[in-house]
Amino acid sequence: MKPITIATAIALLLSAHAMAATEITSHQAEQRQSIGFVTLDQDVVSPDDATSQISRIADQRGASAYHIIALHEPGSTDSFHVSAELYR
Numbered sequence: 351m352k353p354i355t356i357a358t359a360i361a362l363l364l365s366a367h368a369m370a371a372t373e374i375t376s377h378q379a380e381q382r383q384s385i386g387f388v389t390l391d392q393d394v395v396s397p398d399d400a401t402s403q404i405s406r407i408a409d410q411r412g413a414s415a416y417h418i419i420a421l422h423e424p425g426s427t428d429s430f431h432v433s434a435e436l437y438r
Contacts, residue, residue: 370405370409371405371408371409371413371414371415371416371436372405372414372415372416373401373404373405373415373416373417373418374415374416374417374437375417376417378415378417379415379417379435379437382415382437382438383437383438384435384436384437385411385412385413385436385437385438386411386413386435386436387419387433387434387435387436388404388407388408388416388432388433388434388435388436389431389432389433389434390403390404390430390431390432390433391429391431391432392429393429394429394430394431394432395428395429395430396430397421397430399430400418400421400430400432401418403432404416404418404432404434407436408434408436411436412438413436413437413438414437414438415436415437415438416434416435416436416437417434417435417437418432418433418434419433419434419435420432420433421433
């Protein structure tokens with residue numbers, strides 16, 4: 351095998367593991383297989399933080415995408431509440 355072919359193969363393997371789960375629309379979700387739900391109600395300080403945490407959990411559970419179903423602003427607590435569905 352040529353050195354360039356080996357280097358390309360290694361780069362492809364490493365880049366596949368670096369891909370993070372992405373947020374998708376409800377229309378895109380209809381075309382995917384659900385693999386579970388995630389609900390967070392502690393230590394979520396902003397919508398961006400919610401997205402980041404859901405993406406990280408999706409990665410850990412082997413999901414390639416997620417769709418945020420609900421995002422509630424804090425009422426009597428300081429933490430946002432977020433629910434999302436995970437997809438392959």
